[in-house]
Amino acid sequence: MNLDAYRQSAETFTEELMREYYRHHAGLQDSFEIEPIYARHADLFTRDAVDALRALDSRATDDGDQRRRSRMLLDFAVEGYIGEATKTVEEELARTEAGLTIEVGGERIGFREAPVVQANEADADRRAEIEAALLAATRERLGPRHRELIECQHACATDLGWASYAAMCAYLKRIDLEALSGQTAAFSRASAQTYPRVLGPELRRTLGIDMSELRRADLPRFFRAAEQDRHFPAGRLTDSFTETMRGLGIKVSEQRGVTFDIGARPNKSPRAFCAPVRVPGEVYLVVAPVGGWDDFATLFHEGGHTEHAANTDPELPFEFRCLGDNSISETYAFLMQHLVENPEWLARKLDLDDPSELVAHAKAQRLVYLRRYAAKLAYELELHGADAASLDALADRYAGLLGDALQIQWPTQTFLSDVDEGFYCACYLRAWALETQLRSHLRERFGPAWFESGEAGEVLRALWRDGQRLDAEELLEDLTGERLDFGFVLADLGLS
Numbered sequence: 001m002n003l004d005a006y007r008q009s010a011e012t013f014t015e016e017l018m019r020e021y022y023r024h025h026a027g028l029q030d031s032f033e034i035e036p037i038y039a040r041h042a043d044l045f046t047r048d049a050v051d052a053l054r055a056l057d058s059r060a061t062d063d064g065d066q067r068r069r070s071r072m073l074l075d076f077a078v079e080g081y082i083g084e085a086t087k088t089v090e091e092e093l094a095r096t097e098a099g100l101t102i103e104v105g106g107e108r109i110g111f112r113e114a115p116v117v118q119a120n121e122a123d124a125d126r127r128a129e130i131e132a133a134l135l136a137a138t139r140e141r142l143g144p145r146h147r148e149l150i151e152c153q154h155a156c157a158t159d160l161g162w163a164s165y166a167a168m169c170a171y172l173k174r175i176d177l178e179a180l181s182g183q184t185a186a187f188s189r190a191s192a193q194t195y196p197r198v199l200g201p202e203l204r205r206t207l208g209i210d211m212s213e214l215r216r217a218d219l220p221r222f223f224r225a226a227e228q229d230r231h232f233p234a235g236r237l238t239d240s241f242t243e244t245m246r247g248l249g250i251k252v253s254e255q256r257g258v259t260f261d262i263g264a265r266p267n268k269s270p271r272a273f274c275a276p277v278r279v280p281g282e283v284y285l286v287v288a289p290v291g292g293w294d295d296f297a298t299l300f301h302e303g304g305h306t307e308h309a310a311n312t313d314p315e316l317p318f319e320f321r322c323l324g325d326n327s328i329s330e331t332y333a334f335l336m337q338h339l340v341e342n343p344e345w346l347a348r349k350l351d352l353d354d355p356s357e358l359v360a361h362a363k364a365q366r367l368v369y370l371r372r373y374a375a376k377l378a379y380e381l382e383l384h385g386a387d388a389a390s391l392d393a394l395a396d397r398y399a400g401l402l403g404d405a406l407q408i409q410w411p412t413q414t415f416l417s418d419v420d421e422g423f424y425c426a427c428y429l430r431a432w433a434l435e436t437q438l439r440s441h442l443r444e445r446f447g448p449a450w451f452e453s454g455e456a457g458e459v460l461r462a463l464w465r466d467g468q469r470l471d472a473e474e475l476l477e478d479l480t481g482e483r484l485d486f487g488f489v490l491a492d493l494g495l496s
Ligand SMILES: [Zn+2]
Pocket: 301, 305, 330, 333
């Protein structure tokens, strides 16, 4: 195999795919044609390519960059190989979902916009009606396709010679998923008692309900934090981000290759997103400013991804610029996102003198997310270790694990749809731990207003330059000598 040619084609493929994604979701074109892109680069994802890269990976003797690169390329090829095998069912799912509507009280709502409608719905019973319709549609219209997708992913993993899809992902991503699940389960046990004491008062204050009345349908409304809207005007959205970056010594408007796409277009995605078309030379931060806390949090999250990509060293090999451990980029995204709940930042950038309600809300929300993802990881390990015959038994297991974690009656219907491809849930969990440790490092070195320190900006830029060469464990070891430790997250939430 000609490795240089493979890398070049892989990078062109990534660029074309990301450009198509950007143009479609930014509302610049209606079509979303990824099939011709796959067809042009069909050689990347053949069984032969996977086998050749696997042989290369098994021969890698070097303990450093060579081994990292070969594993990243193998991960890329396997992901594409499975993507080829599942593309028909995935396209069918996307098509059905996009055209699917539910009927609630005589009104038709698009399946995909339903969570947004729930978030903006003040009436709890109507939120529950939307939920019931969503769950029925998920089971009846999408259920068989979701099952097909998971069975196909499992079959690919075993055809390639791994014991399970879970074992395959753990190997390719160099993450000990079982050990991570042990750590996050310990986090959930340690926070089980305090969880209702953290969430309960916030539910009462914002939604006017007790823990015992909480339903899953209420979560989008709770996360929306509508009562905070007055502090987060749309007009301050992009400015507060560029001002924050300036505090770190980064002039966003002068960054080559960074485009802030803020224009209004009919089919533009309502949620901000980052599209790293070429890393570092062509990165889009797409925003449709609405305002509100959630909108700020999303923009800062995507802004973290954008700065990471834009500051990546162009001299790095393709693997380290475009592939690798996504826990790293998610860490920088959460670092920026969490500024929007940081009392120092809120006082300085948005003149919010008493952020105590917002801080309490953000803490409760973060705890919900952590406990939900810990349960998801435990569940997905069981799901992706299971054989086809035992899939049905997992519906109750799913509802049990998620329900226990969140102390809510949890539905069974989403047991095959509420699943992150390739154990992306593990990236979020690792990122939450790494971000907490990175943030406390920055605070210790540069003080509580570290985001106004050019030196802190230097530290971040040095990290960003390295792309995703290191994984989360390696990066932290290099930076502070620590191990990833969810005890820091407990302490950060004031729960230890
Ligand atoms: Zn992200």
